[in-house]
Amino acid sequence: MIKAIKLLAISVLAVSCTTGNHADFEKNTATAKKYFELHQAENSDAMFELLHDEIEWHMPVYGSEMADLNEFKKAILNYQKAFDNMNFAADYWLPGVDPETGQLDGSTRTYGTWTANHVETGKSVKLTAYHAFSFVDGKISGGGDWFDFGGMMNSLVADVADLEEIE
Numbered sequence: 001m002i003k004a005i006k007l008l009a010i011s012v013l014a015v016s017c018t019t020g021n022h023a024d025f026e027k028n029t030a031t032a033k034k035y036f037e038l039h040q041a042e043n044s045d046a047m048f049e050l051l052h053d054e055i056e057w058h059m060p061v062y063g064s065e066m067a068d069l070n071e072f073k074k075a076i077l078n079y080q081k082a083f084d085n086m087n088f089a090a091d092y093w094l095p096g097v098d099p100e101t102g103q104l105d106g107s108t109r110t111y112g113t114w115t116a117n118h119v120e121t122g123k124s125v126k127l128t129a130y131h132a133f134s135f136v137d138g139k140i141s142g143g144g145d146w147f148d149f150g151g152m153m154n155s156l157v158a159d160v161a162d163l164e165e166i167e
Contacts, residue, residue, distance in 0.1 A: 024106030024135065025095045032108050032133045035140060036088045042080045048073060052136050058144025083116035083125070096132060107134040107143070114147070118156050127152055 031050055038047035057067045059075060067075065079086070089112050096107030109132040116125050129147035133140050 020104070021095050022104040022106040025104070025108060027138070028106050028133065028135045029093050029108040031135070031138065031140065032093075032110070032131075033090075035133075036090075039076065039080070040086045040088065042086075044073070044076060044080060047076065050140055052139035052141035054136075055140060056142045058132075058146070060145045060147050060149040062150055082119055084119055086114065086116040088129075089113050089115070096134065105134070107132065109133065109143075121156055123156060125152055125156070 035047060035050050038044075038050070051069060051072070053069060055067075055069050055072060057072045059067050059071075090110045091112050093108055093110045095104050096109050097103060098105040109130065111130050112128070114125070114127045114129055117123070118125060127147050129145060131145055132143040134142040
C-alpha cells in the first residue's frame with residue numbers, strides 16, 4: 001500500500017512538472033517562426049524548403065479550395081511581389097491539437113498583425129491574422145491563413161482606381 005502511494009505521488013509530481021505541451025511543439029513553433037522570417041525577407045527559396053511536398057493549405061480567399069504545394073508557392077510569390085516591408089508581429093503562439101482526438105499533436109498556431117507596404121499604391125496595410133501550422137517529418141504539411149484578404153485587397157483596389165482617375 002505504501003509503495004502504491006509513493007508511486008502515485010511520484011506520478012502526480014511528474015505530471016505537474018511538465019509544461020503540458022507536445023514534445024515537438026517548441027521545435028515546430030521555431031520552424032513556423034523561421035517561415036515568417038523568411039517570408040518577411042522575401043527569401044522564397046529557403047522558405048519553400050520548410051514545406052512538405054504534400055502540403056494542404058487553407059487560403060484566405062473567399063470560395064477557395066485547399067491549395068497544394070504549387071498553388072501555395074504561387075500565392076507566396078504573389079504576396080512577395082505585391083508587398084514590401086512585410087512584418088508579422090505575433091501576439092502569442094499556442095499549441096495545436098489533433099482535430100479528431102483533441103490531444104496535443106505538436107502543431108502550432110498564432111494570432112498577430114501583418115504590416116506591409118503595397119508596391120503599386122505605396123499604401124501601408126495593417127491586417128490582423130490567425131495562422132495554423134501542422135507538421136510531418138519536421139516540415140510544414142498543412143494549416144492555413146485566416147484574415148480579411150478581400151477587405152485588404154478592396155481597400156488597395158479603391159486606391160488604384162483613385163490614382164487612375166487622377167491621371
